[in-house]
Amino acid sequence: MSSNDTEWLEFAKNLAIKAGDMITEARTNSSFVRDYKMDHELVTSTDIAVDQFICGRIREHYPKHFILSEESSPHMDLSTIADDVPVWVIDPIDGTVNFAHGHHHVAVSIGLYVGRERILGVVNAPFLGECFWALKGSGAFCNGKPLAVSGAKQLRNALVATGFPYQKTALLPIIDRVSRILHHCQDIRRNGSAALDLCWVAAGRLDAYFESVKPWDMAAGVLIAEEAGATVGHYLSATSAWPEVVNGEGLIVSTPDLFKELLVLMHCEK
Template identity: 45%
Template sequence: MSIPETELLHRVLDVVRESGDLVREHWKRPRNVRLKGRIDLVTDTDMAVEAFLKARLEQVLPGSTFVAEESASSLTPGEDCWIIDPIDGTTNFAHGVPFVATSIGLWRNGGVALGVVDIPVMGETFWATRGGGAWCNGEPVHVSRRMPLAESLVATGFPYTISEKVDEVVDRLRRVLVEARGVRRCGAAAVDLAYVAAGRYEAFYEDDLKPWDTAAGWLLVEEAGGAVTSFDGTAYGFGRALLATNGLVHQDMVSLLVTEGKR
């Protein structure tokens, strides 16, 4: 028998509070950092938090499956699938920068039905259920009403493949820099999406993101009243370039991000 999202949410938030304690405990310790790629890191904390979450969430929803960053064999979620990033912002974590998040999304009925973004070092937990709005520490959050783009704060991120895509990335960034009030790069897509949902940023865009980077934040932004699409304004799906905004500056951002022959 399927458990309703509202009941699931309470159980998941209990698990997230425990995982946040684990992150904060590890925050005080020396970092044991290994390389997955030239600039792609993994720490013992990533592994420990992911193992904890998989064990506890399987108890919350027996029979559920996982697409989790450090152990995923597929990027395609099935029904009742937890999509997990144990430490989004591992590079930040390794350097003691507090923009570090745990992101948990539940894929159900062809979409993200529940999402939690916990930013444990900064003491903020964002969550949403489909049709239930977006929340932070028990208070409702909404996207901003700020426009035009010249008065908007935009966030972005850079892919691990930056050495191959630097010209494309810098070209987009240049166009946004001259049109927006400012651009920020905190290094954790889940945090950026939560901040769009909370009205702190008017827009966030990034390419080459994985399902665990975006699942929970995607739902947060939509439930907070915002818009999430690909760069060209068409429907977002895992594996596509992501643009999330307050809706009011969305078309302006699409116009800046789309260039001939690029999505």
């Protein structure tokens, strides 16, 4: 851990909390507009406003850093960035559908990596009053209290979370995979925010999580889960150009004792 890392973490925490205030104010005042990108994925004016706020502050304080953001730079070519340059990975609102429909499972997600290492992650859930964070090698926390995974050892008694894509043409293999897991675990939850699902694994509220997600959905939450003792891996081979450090394809995160059994079930294709 360097002094830079600590400074970046405090900066990210402050950003995430201020962004959370923007989100709660927008809902309280009903001051947001719904729109759709790619004809089917919901985005609101608050997503855009929060993204502009976060990215603007990062550029102001760290002009030499790069920013991968869901809303403003989702197609950035990360392969051209030198290994010693910090890259911020931003999801201004993870759980936009939840936000627009008045649900509480909504989060600001801010991650930072350098080269092949995740450095920090901050996930702020403003409607739940919880801010999760982690710094590589320093543990994971929620509102200042240390986090640890549940320690679940038997899948039959495990609570597992997942999610579904906006693109419905990819549902059949996903539903088959969910069915296989559901037949072997206690139950499945679909909460609508990958970042928070990862934090809930870290907090011991969930025992495992699996889904194919984008870098901004997982960059912060995966580090928080890792630092709380979770095992992280993939059940699908990488097909995208995203570097491993932010590759969310076929992401699986669980307590150490559940990981292998879950991975075997993922691969039991019909």
